[in-house]
Amino acid sequence: MSLFKKIFSKEKKETLDKGLEKSKTSFFNKLSKAVAGKSKVDDDVLDNLEEVLVSSDVGVETTLKIIDKIEERVSKDKYFGTDELNGILREEIAALLAKTNTGNETEFAIPKDIEKPYVIMVVGVNGVGKTTTIGKLAAQFKKQGLKVVLGAADTFRAAAIDQLQVWADRVDVPMVRQEMGSDPASVAYDTLQSAVTQNADVVIIDTAGRLHNKVNLMNELSKIKRVMQKVAANKPDDVLLVLDGSTGQNAFEQAKQFTKATEVTSLAVTKLDGTAKGGVVIGISDQFQIPVKYIGVGEGIDDLQVFNKIEFVDSFFK
Numbered sequence: 001m002s003l004f005k006k007i008f009s010k011e012k013k014e015t016l017d018k019g020l021e022k023s024k025t026s027f028f029n030k031l032s033k034a035v036a037g038k039s040k041v042d043d044d045v046l047d048n049l050e051e052v053l054v055s056s057d058v059g060v061e062t063t064l065k066i067i068d069k070i071e072e073r074v075s076k077d078k079y080f081g082t083d084e085l086n087g088i089l090r091e092e093i094a095a096l097l098a099k100t101n102t103g104n105e106t107e108f109a110i111p112k113d114i115e116k117p118y119v120i121m122v123v124g125v126n127g128v129g130k131t132t133t134i135g136k137l138a139a140q141f142k143k144q145g146l147k148v149v150l151g152a153a154d155t156f157r158a159a160a161i162d163q164l165q166v167w168a169d170r171v172d173v174p175m176v177r178q179e180m181g182s183d184p185a186s187v188a189y190d191t192l193q194s195a196v197t198q199n200a201d202v203v204i205i206d207t208a209g210r211l212h213n214k215v216n217l218m219n220e221l222s223k224i225k226r227v228m229q230k231v232a233a234n235k236p237d238d239v240l241l242v243l244d245g246s247t248g249q250n251a252f253e254q255a256k257q258f259t260k261a262t263e264v265t266s267l268a269v270t271k272l273d274g275t276a277k278g279g280v281v282i283g284i285s286d287q288f289q290i291p292v293k294y295i296g297v298g299e300g301i302d303d304l305q306v307f308n309k310i311e312f313v314d315s316f317f318k
């Protein structure tokens with residue numbers, strides 16, 4: 001491993017540790033209360049643990065799965081002590097995450113076996129950190145020496161186009177835009193066309209995420225896809241749903257709506273640094289069986305990380 005990589009990994013780890021601090025403190029405070037005065041894991045401890053997991057935004061479904069697994073282990077080994085609970089929780093959560101997050105990626109990269117350009121269509125409601133995530137992603141891909149083109153297909157609000165332009169300028173990548181109110185699919189088409197002409201490696205398309213009308217959202221997203229496929233077959237390669245981790249259960253609700261409206265292939269969970277609700281990462285990836293690809297652990301350009309289940313669990317249970 002090169003020195004640069006070593007330094008980068010250390011920095012990445014520190015940012016992750018810091019980003020998850022609030023979630024960790026809150027979780028382990030609750031956990032220690034849940035087992036206070038108990039030496040063995042019994043029904044009371046399991047009930048308390050269930051509450052801890054639900055109140056840490058792991059979600060009811062995933063919490064019940066974890067509790068079932070621990071119950072199985074308790075019934076096998078009657079002498080299972082509360083001091084072992086941490087290790088066992090860590091194993092069960094790692095196993096859950098491994099089902100969806102099957103890879104072990106640590107760095108920003110695009111798959112080698114796809115036809116260039118790699119197209120990421122970004123979806124999510126306003127305010128979740130969509131624009132910021134696109135900007136940070138563009139910066140990381142550019143750092144890898146890849147040629148990136150952005151498409152401002154959230155034409156619903158002028159501010160959305162302008163905000164993305166700020167990031168495009170900051171990262172120094174081209175952005176394709178049209179007037180506010182123009183057809184998002186037309187912007188996506190132009191963006192892909194321009195990327196193909198420039199022989200770009202990565203295209204990132206911003207879309208509007210208006211949830212108030214599911215049929216409209218569905219129609220808009222499928223039209224964008226359909227029109228892009230006129231330029232290049234099988235695009236987009238990735239439909240990335242951005243969720244604000246600090247909204248906890250609201251993020252679950254948004255995931256539900258968006259997965260109904262379009263085929264979401266990966267998730268980015270942002271703003272984990274400012275919240276104690278980090279458990280959403282575990283619950284959402286499990287409940288929707290969609291891999292978490294990126295996590296946002298700060299506002300800085302380098303504070304978007306490739307989600308790695310091992311690093312995440314290591315940091316959480318450190």
Ligand SMILES: Nc1nc2c(ncn2[C@@H]2O[C@H](COP(=O)(O)OP(=O)(O)OP(=O)(O)O)[C@@H](O)[C@H]2O)c(=O)[nH]1
Pocket residue numbers: 125126127128129130131132133160163270271272273274295296297298299303
């Ligand atoms: N602390 C923290 N802040 C973040 C993170 N990601 C985004 N933000 C902040 O969240 C706010 C909203 O981000 P935007 O990128 O503007 O959100 P958006 O979804 O594009 O929203 P609109 O521009 O309103 O459509 C900004 O102030 C970002 O700096 C994160 O990982 N951590």
